[in-house]
Structure formats: C-alpha cells, structure tokens
Amino acid sequence: MDVNHGLGEFEQLVLLALVRLGAEAYGVAIRDEIEREAGRDVTVGAVYTTLLRLENKGxxxxxxxxxxxxxxxxxxxxxxxxxxxxxxxxxxxxxxRRMTRGLTPGLELP
Amino acid sequence: MDVNHGLGEFEQLVLLALVRLGAEAYGVAIRDEIEREAGRDVTVGAVYTTLLRLENKGxxxxxxxxxxxxxxxxxxxxxxxxxxxxxxxxxxxxxxRRMTRGLTPGLELP
DNA sequence: GTCCATTTCTCCGACAAAGTCGAGGAAATA
DNA sequence: TATTTCCTCGACTTTGTCGGAGAAATGGAC
Structure with missing residues (x-):
C-alpha cells in the first residue's frame, strides 16, 4: 500500500556503489567507494543506516x-x-539523465 | 559555520529545473517541468517549500x-x-555522473 | 460601475522520511 | 588480552511532502 515516492539522494549513491562493487559490496568498501568516486565524505554509520532502510524496503x-x-x-x-x-x-x-541532458559539466546549455 | 553537506535529491531537481527554464522559472512552471521531464508527480507546495529553503541557504x-x-x-x-x-x-x-559512468540505462556494466 | 465567482499563483504549518553522527559492541588474530 | 576490523544502535537535524489558506487579478451579471 505504499507506491514508493522514489529514492533519496544518498540511497541512490549507496545503491550505485553496490552495482559498481558487485561481489565486494560491504559497509566499509561502500563508504570508500562513495568517497573515492563521488568525492563525498561520509561516515560508515550513515552507510549502514541507509543499507538497513533499503533492506527493510525490500x-x-x-x-x-x-x-x-x-x-x-x-x-x-x-x-x-x-x-x-x-x-x-x-x-x-x-x-x-533526462533532466541533465544537454547540460555541460559547468551546467551551461550549449 | 556550516560546511554544507550537499543537496537533497529534490533540491537537485528543482535547481535543475531552474537552469532548464531560464527566465521562465516560477513555481508552477517548475512543477510542470519536473513532471514532464523527470516524470515525477509533485505538488506545487512541495516546490515552494524547497524553493524557500534554497533561498534561505543563499x-x-x-x-x-x-x-x-x-x-x-x-x-x-x-x-x-x-x-x-x-x-x-x-x-x-x-x-x-562519475558514479554512473559506464552504466547502461538498465544499469548493467558493459 | 460594483460585486463576486473564478482562475492563477504563492505562502504556511504540520508531519513523515531520509540523512548524519558518535559511541559502543562483537568477532577475529596475534 | 590487546588490537584491528567491522557492524549496531539511538538521538538528532535536514529534506521531502502535502493540503488548505490567502492574495491578486479578470470577466461577467446586474
């Protein structure tokens, strides 16, 4: 009874890290992947909390x-x-992707 | 004293709509743009609240x-x-973009 | 002309969901 | 048993969401 309203930003990031890491996706590795690739500094605790919520949502x-x-x-x-x-x-x-289609890295419209 | 931790997902969407709409960016148009392009169904109220918060954050x-x-x-x-x-x-x-680099629309790794 | 119904748009208050952190606990090795 | 690696928990802040109220403008009935 809960027609889901989409993912939060961090949930998205965590899920992406899972896809990228494949078989090697566990807490600490996920945190490191996000820091390395997205350049964003997060604590492991934040990752686990999110992972748990994602698990609860199936x-x-x-x-x-x-x-x-x-x-x-x-x-x-x-x-x-x-x-x-x-x-x-x-x-x-x-x-x-649709929203950013045609935008340069600096966000100009060509 | 507030070394900002990045934008939420919806804030991101609203900001993107602003960029896309240019001079025509006002409440209702922003809502419509998000619905049309991102295919996401939102109320105007949600947009205004977000806009106000973004304004407060400068x-x-x-x-x-x-x-x-x-x-x-x-x-x-x-x-x-x-x-x-x-x-x-x-x-x-x-x-x-970095996190999704090399991923197909179905999210496979080629 | 004056009213008021209607349309377009914005503001507000309350609450739900997601994001964040830090301390603390479990399991393994040396 | 000290140390390292990893996970859990609880409290709190920030974002996300909605619905209804309110403001400003027009168009028509009279």
Missing part, C-alpha cells in the same frame, strides 16, 4: 561472508541490489 | 514579475540560481 539483500585470514578480520556483511532495487535505481538515474 | 534568488493580461494573472515570482547554487548543483550532478 530493495537490497544481505549475506554474511566468512572471516578473512587477517588481523581483526571480522566477518563482513555483503549486500546486493534486488530486482526492485535495480528498478528504482534505474528509474531515478534515468530521470536525472 | 543558493537561489527571486524577483517579482509583472501581472500578465490573463484571467487570474497574478504576479509571478521568478527564481534563478545564484553562483553558490550553480556550484553546488554542478558538484552533485558531476558526482552522479
């Missing part, structure tokens, strides 16, 4: 990984986008 | 237009992005 799923053989190698929790998540993401990305 | 400015010679032609309030607004918008749009 847009992503998670699974626990095995412990890695390194100091402090705690089990990671990997995330992947579900079909509904991909659909939502594609919709909002494409909306953005 | 990202857009407004001026009153003249009454138009048509039934109910109340004076419009035109908005335009300020330098800081364009900067913010360009930053978040470019971040999105």
């Amino acid at each position: 847009l992503v799923a998670s699974r626990l990984g095995d412990p890695t053989p390194q100091r402090g190698g705690r089990r990671k929790k990997y995330y992947r986008p579900l079909a509904a998540g991909k659909r939502e993401l594609a919709a909002s990305v494409n909306a953005l | 990202l857009v400015a407004s001026r009153l237009g003249d009454p138009t010679p048509q039934r109910g032609g109340r004076r419009k309030k035109y908005y335009r992005p300020l330098a800081a607004g364009k900067r913010e918008l360009a930053a978040s749009v470019n971040a999105l």
Whole structure:
C-alpha cells in the first residue's frame, strides 16, 4: 500500500556503489567507494543506516561472508541490489539523465 | 559555520529545473517541468517549500514579475540560481555522473 | 460601475522520511 | 588480552511532502 515516492539522494549513491562493487559490496568498501568516486565524505554509520532502510524496503539483500585470514578480520556483511532495487535505481538515474541532458559539466546549455 | 553537506535529491531537481527554464522559472512552471521531464508527480507546495529553503541557504534568488493580461494573472515570482547554487548543483550532478559512468540505462556494466 | 465567482499563483504549518553522527559492541588474530 | 576490523544502535537535524489558506487579478451579471 505504499507506491514508493522514489529514492533519496544518498540511497541512490549507496545503491550505485553496490552495482559498481558487485561481489565486494560491504559497509566499509561502500563508504570508500562513495568517497573515492563521488568525492563525498561520509561516515560508515550513515552507510549502514541507509543499507538497513533499503533492506527493510525490500530493495537490497544481505549475506554474511566468512572471516578473512587477517588481523581483526571480522566477518563482513555483503549486500546486493534486488530486482526492485535495480528498478528504482534505474528509474531515478534515468530521470536525472533526462533532466541533465544537454547540460555541460559547468551546467551551461550549449 | 556550516560546511554544507550537499543537496537533497529534490533540491537537485528543482535547481535543475531552474537552469532548464531560464527566465521562465516560477513555481508552477517548475512543477510542470519536473513532471514532464523527470516524470515525477509533485505538488506545487512541495516546490515552494524547497524553493524557500534554497533561498534561505543563499543558493537561489527571486524577483517579482509583472501581472500578465490573463484571467487570474497574478504576479509571478521568478527564481534563478545564484553562483553558490550553480556550484553546488554542478558538484552533485558531476558526482552522479562519475558514479554512473559506464552504466547502461538498465544499469548493467558493459 | 460594483460585486463576486473564478482562475492563477504563492505562502504556511504540520508531519513523515531520509540523512548524519558518535559511541559502543562483537568477532577475529596475534 | 590487546588490537584491528567491522557492524549496531539511538538521538538528532535536514529534506521531502502535502493540503488548505490567502492574495491578486479578470470577466461577467446586474
């Protein structure tokens, strides 16, 4: 009964990071990916909160990984986008693409 | 004292509509532009609230237009992005572009 | 001409949703 | 058991959303 009103900006970013990272998508890696690619500085806490909400909305799923053989190698929790998540993401990305169609990086209209 | 953390999704959309509409950017036209281009259904109230917040943050400015010679032609309030607004918008749009670089409309990685 | 219904547009107040942070806890290794 | 890596939780701020009220203008009935 909740015909979803689209993704927030950060949810979009997190979902995109999931797509980009593929099998390697877990909390810390996601944070790093966003910082590296989007140039945006966020805390891991923010990422986890968002991940949890996305999971509650049925847009992503998670699974626990095995412990890695390194100091402090705690089990990671990997995330992947579900079909509904991909659909939502594609919709909002494409909306953005339409809105920015024909705009230069400086936002001029050619 | 407020090292700004970027724009929300809707703020982004409204700002983009301003850029696209140029001199014709006022409340109702902005709503229509977003509906037409982004395919997203919003109320005018939502747009005004966002516009007001953007103005308070110094990202857009407004001026009153003249009454138009048509039934109910109340004076419009035109908005335009300020330098800081364009900067913010360009930053978040470019971040999105980097994150979606190489992704198909269906979000596959080629 | 005067009223008032109608149209166009803007403002406001309240609430829901998303975003953010920081401290703290669990599990693994050395 | 000290250290490292990662995840959870709770509190709070910022954004997003709506619906209805209000202001300004016109057109027509009388």
